[in-house]
Amino acid sequence: MTVPAAPQAEGMPSSSPASAVPAVRLREVTRDYRRQRTSMFTPAPVVRALRGVSLDIAQGQRFGIVGESGCGKSTLLRIIAGLDQPTTGSVEIDGTDISRLPERRLGFLRERLQLVFQDPMGSLDPRMKVRDIIAEPLVSQGKRDNLPRVLELLEAVGLQSEAADRYPHQFSGGQRQRISIARALAPDPRILVADEPVSALDVSVRAQVLNLLDELVERLSLTLIFVSHDLSVIRHVCDSVAVMTRGEVVEVGATEQIYQQAEHAYTRALIAAAPRLRTALAGRTAADLAADTLAAKESR
Amino acid sequence: MIGESGSGKSLTALSIMGLLAESLEPFGSVTVTGQDGRHTQVVGTAEGDLAAMRGRDVTMIFQEPMTALNPTMRVGAQVAEVMRIHRTVPDRHTAAARAVELLDKVGLPDPAEAAKAYPHQLSGGQRQRVVVAMALANDPALLICDEPTTALDVTVQALVLDLIVRGVEARNAGMLFITHDLAVVASVCERVLVMYGGRVVEAGDVQQVFTQPRHRYTRGLIGASDLDLTRPDGRLYTIQGSVPSAGALPHGCVFRNRCIHATVECESQPRWEGSGPEDGFACWHPVRVRDAQGVGGS
Numbered sequence: 001m002t003v004p005a006a007p008q009a010e011g012m013p014s015s016s017p018a019s020a021v022p023a024v025r026l027r028e029v030t031r032d033y034r035r036q037r038t039s040m041f042t043p044a045p046v047v048r049a050l051r052g053v054s055l056d057i058a059q060g061q062r063f064g065i066v067g068e069s070g071c072g073k074s075t076l077l078r079i080i081a082g083l084d085q086p087t088t089g090s091v092e093i094d095g096t097d098i099s100r101l102p103e104r105r106l107g108f109l110r111e112r113l114q115l116v117f118q119d120p121m122g123s124l125d126p127r128m129k130v131r132d133i134i135a136e137p138l139v140s141q142g143k144r145d146n147l148p149r150v151l152e153l154l155e156a157v158g159l160q161s162e163a164a165d166r167y168p169h170q171f172s173g174g175q176r177q178r179i180s181i182a183r184a185l186a187p188d189p190r191i192l193v194a195d196e197p198v199s200a201l202d203v204s205v206r207a208q209v210l211n212l213l214d215e216l217v218e219r220l221s222l223t224l225i226f227v228s229h230d231l232s233v234i235r236h237v238c239d240s241v242a243v244m245t246r247g248e249v250v251e252v253g254a255t256e257q258i259y260q261q262a263e264h265a266y267t268r269a270l271i272a273a274a275p276r277l278r279t280a281l282a283g284r285t286a287a288d289l290a291a292d293t294l295a296a297k298e299s300r
Numbered sequence: 301m302i303g304e305s306g307s308g309k310s311l312t313a314l315s316i317m318g319l320l321a322e323s324l325e326p327f328g329s330v331t332v333t334g335q336d337g338r339h340t341q342v343v344g345t346a347e348g349d350l351a352a353m354r355g356r357d358v359t360m361i362f363q364e365p366m367t368a369l370n371p372t373m374r375v376g377a378q379v380a381e382v383m384r385i386h387r388t389v390p391d392r393h394t395a396a397a398r399a400v401e402l403l404d405k406v407g408l409p410d411p412a413e414a415a416k417a418y419p420h421q422l423s424g425g426q427r428q429r430v431v432v433a434m435a436l437a438n439d440p441a442l443l444i445c446d447e448p449t450t451a452l453d454v455t456v457q458a459l460v461l462d463l464i465v466r467g468v469e470a471r472n473a474g475m476l477f478i479t480h481d482l483a484v485v486a487s488v489c490e491r492v493l494v495m496y497g498g499r500v501v502e503a504g505d506v507q508q509v510f511t512q513p514r515h516r517y518t519r520g521l522i523g524a525s526d527l528d529l530t531r532p533d534g535r536l537y538t539i540q541g542s543v544p545s546a547g548a549l550p551h552g553c554v555f556r557n558r559c560i561h562a563t564v565e566c567e568s569q570p571r572w573e574g575s576g577p578e579d580g581f582a583c584w585h586p587v588r589v590r591d592a593q594g595v596g597g598s
Contacts, residue, residue, distance in 0.1 A: 068454065068456075174542050202543055203304060203480055203482075203521060205543075207537060207539075208538045214534075229453065229454065232527045235527065236527040236530075236536070269455050270454060273455040273458040275457075277525065281506075281507060284487065285465070285488070286461035286462045286464075287465065290458045291462075
C-alpha cells in the first residue's frame with residue numbers, strides 16, 4: 001500500500017508539523033439526551049452523557065479512551081466521528097470545526113476519519129460481497145474500478161484475494177474484523193477510530209488483530225483513537241490515554257505514567273480491579289482484588 | 301476451565317447439569333455427589349430426578365444476569381422460589397426471610413427493599429449478585445460459573461468474583477469456573493482444565509500449568525493473553541489461524557492445523573501423558589522445560 005503524504009505537511013513549518021494543528025480538538029463538549037417523558041405535566045428528564053470534555057489528540061498519536069459502561073466513551077466517539085452533534089462545545093478535526101456542520105458538508109471527514117466497530121458481524125452487511133463492502137467508502141466518494149485497491153487492502157490486512165468474492169458469514173470473527181479494518185482504510189484516512197475492536201474476539205485472535213492494527217498504524221502513520229474498557233489493552237496499544245467516568249475525562253496523560261502513578265481515585269480503582277496473570281500467580285486472590293478496588297475508590 | 305469459543309466449555313457444564321439439547325446424545329458417565337452424600341448418575345437418569353438435583357446439588361451462574369432472571373418476578377421471590385421448590389425451608393415466610401438474608405449476604409444495599417425490586421430496576425452488577433444469591437441458596441455441592449463476570453465492568457467484576465469465592469468457601473462447595481480469561485482463573489481457581497476442539501488437552505495445578513505449560517496450545521494461549529510479554533519486534537505472541545468450527549476439526553490432534561510444531565505423527569490422536577485425568581496433557585511434541593515460556597519466561 002502506498003503511504004500518502006500527511007495533509008497538514010504542505011506549507012507548514014517542517015520543524016513541528018505534528019504539534020501545529022491537532023488531529024482532534026474538543027472544547028467543553030457536552031451532550032444531553034432527553035429521556036422519554038414520564039408525565040404530561042413535567043418536562044422530559046435530561047441525561048447528561050458528556051459534561052464538558054476538552055481534549056487534544058495530536059497528529060500521529062495513539063490515543064486511548066478507557067472507561068466502564070455508561071461513562072460516555074461511545075457518545076464521545078460518535079461526536080468525534082461526526083455521527084452525533086454536541087449540545088454545546090466545539091469539535092475540530094484537523095482544524096475544521098465540525099460540531100455545527102450539516103451531514104452534507106461532512107464529506108471531507110469521511111475521507112479523513114474512519115471507524116472500526118466492536119462487533120464485526122453487526123457492522124458488515126451480510127448481503128454484500130467482501131469486495132463491495134471494502135469498496136463502499138470509495139463508491140460513496142464517486143470512485144469507480146476499485147478492485148485493484150480492494151485487493152491491495154485485502155493483502156494489507158492479511159487476507160487472501162479469494163476473500164473478495166465471499167460473504168461476511170463465511171469468515172471467522174477475527175477475519176471479519178480484518179475486513180472491517182480494510183474497509184476503514186479504503187479511503188486512505190489519516191485518523192482511525194477503533195471502538196472496542198477486540199472485545200468480541202477470542203484471546204488467540206485478539207493478539208493477531210492488535211498486531212495488525214499496530215503494524216498498519218505505524219506503516220501508514222495514522223492517528224489512532226482506541227476505545228476500550230480494558231486498560232491493559234490500551235497500555236499495549238496507546239501512548240496516551242484519557243480516563244472517563246460519568247461523562248467526564250478525569251485524567252489524561254502518557255499511558256505508562258498513568259499506569260504507574262494514577263492521580264485520580266477512579267483510575268486507581270480501575271487498575272486495582274483488573275486481574276493480571278503474573279500477580280495472580282504470585283498469590284493475589286479475588287479477595288485482594290476486591291479489597292484493593294474498594295480501597296482505591298475511597299482514597300483521595 | 302479455560303478455552304476459546306467453540307472449545308466445548310459450555311457443553312461440558314450443561315452435560316453436568318443434564319441440560320444438553322435433546323438432539324445431542326451423551327455417553328460416558330457424570331456422577332454428582334450432593335452435600336448429603338447422595339449420588340446422581342446424570343447420564344441416563346430421568347428428567348424428574350435430574351430436576352431434583354439441579355438447583356440443590358449443582359447450581360449455575362450464567363454470563364448474562366438479565367436473561368437468567370425472570371423479568372416479571374420480584375427478585376426476592378425468585379431467590380425464595382429456589383428454596384421452596386426444593387423444600388429446603390419449611391414455609392413461604394421462612395423462604396422470604398431467608399431470601400432477604402441472602403440478598404444482604406451478597407451485598408445488596410437495603411436488602412428488604414431490594415427484594416421487592418424487579419430485575420430491570422437493578423444494575424448489571426446488582427443483578428448478578430441476585431443470581432449468586434439464588435445459586436447459593438440451597439448450599440449446593442457444586443457451583444458452576446459460566447463466564448459470570450464477562451458482561452460486567454472490571455471494578456464490579458472484582459467484587460462479584462470475591463463474593464462467589466467467599467460463598468463457595470463458606471459452604472465448602474466445589475466450583476467449576478468457566479472463562480476465557482486466564483488472569484481470572486489464576487485469581488480464583490486451584491486446578492485448571494484447558495479445552496480445545498471439544499477435548500481436554502491439558503490439566504493440572506494452576507500454578508504449574510500457567511508457568512510450565514506442556515501442551516503447545518496452552519503455551520500459545522498464555523503467550524497470546526499476556527499483553528506485557530512481547531516479541532523482540534514489540535508485537536504480541538500469537539497463535540496462527542483461528543478456532544475451527546465444530547464440524548471442521550482435524551482428525552488426530554485437534555490443534556495440529558494451527559500448531560507450528562505439528563508433524564505427520566500428529567495425524568493420530570496423542571495419548572494422555574500424566575498421572576491421571578487431574579494432571580497431564582495430550583501432545584506429541586510437548587513443550588520441554590528448557591524451552592518453556594510461560595508467565596515470567598524470557
